Amino acid sequence: MSSPRIFTNQPLIVGQTVTLDEQPSLHLLRVLRLTVTAPVRLFNGDGCEYQGAIATANKKQAEIHIVTASAAEAIPPLPLHLGQVISKGDKMDFTIQKATELGVSQITPLFSERCDVRLKGERLEKKIEHWQKVALSACEQSGRNRIPQVLPALSLNDWYARCDAERRLILHPHNQQPLQQAHPPASVALLVGPEGGLTNTEVAAGAAHGFQGLLLGPRILRTETAALAAVSVLQFLWGDF
Known part of the structure; x- marks a missing residue:
């Protein structure tokens, strides 16, 4: 099963930890029932996908530590x-x-x-x-x-x-x-x-x-x-x- 993929409207940098908003945090922690160290993929619209893992988790908030980033997605040839x-x-x-x-x-x-x-x-x-x-x-x-x-x-x-x-x-x-x-x-x-x-x-x-x-x-x-x-x-x- 592939890791969940979540959008977040904030800068994403390899090696840093980001805090997700309440809604995606609840989706990961309550709906999917993921715990610390579970892999998560993030994107923010800059063309890249960021691979990370849940670093900390409480009832309403998850923090994701970013480990790697993929190459930027190619701009579509036909706007x-x-x-x-x-x-x-x-x-x-x-x-x-x-x-x-x-x-x-x-x-x-x-x-x-x-x-x-x-x-x-x-x-x-x-x-x-x-x-x-x-x-x-x-x-x-x-x-x-x-x-x-x-x-x-x-x-x-x-x-x-x-x-x-x-x-x-x-x-x-x-x-x-x-x-x-x-x-x-x-x-x-x-x-x-x-x-x-x-x-x-x-x-x-x-x-x-x-x-x-x-x-x-x-x-x-x-x-x-x-x-x-x-x-x-x-x-x-x-x-x-």
């Missing part, structure tokens, strides 16, 4: 920014979790005309924090050391205006070009719409900002399926699959 219109229930959590596992670099939650989720103010801020935690948890599980950033939510038009990726794709059958015939781009932005789809006006606005259509076969995919299928295709063509 991939997913613009995902917010979906209902736990679908958005699922999309962020799996997109993280598949190697996206950034995720921006979006509001569109047919988006059924209405969040603002403190509720929206808490959701963004929650989604970042979902991405962190997916990094812990998948062995990823570089953490994708969940950016503040934007309206679709604002995201269009700010997007600076070299290749811009929208999951909609318009103005399509075969992906395999294009040169590998320096960066990609991928837009996935809501359950009800994008309006013609929204698609036209995307085209005006350089977004080209992308169609994933003859079947209609749910929004959470479409995002992951598209990311997988792009990673296969231009990324590290």
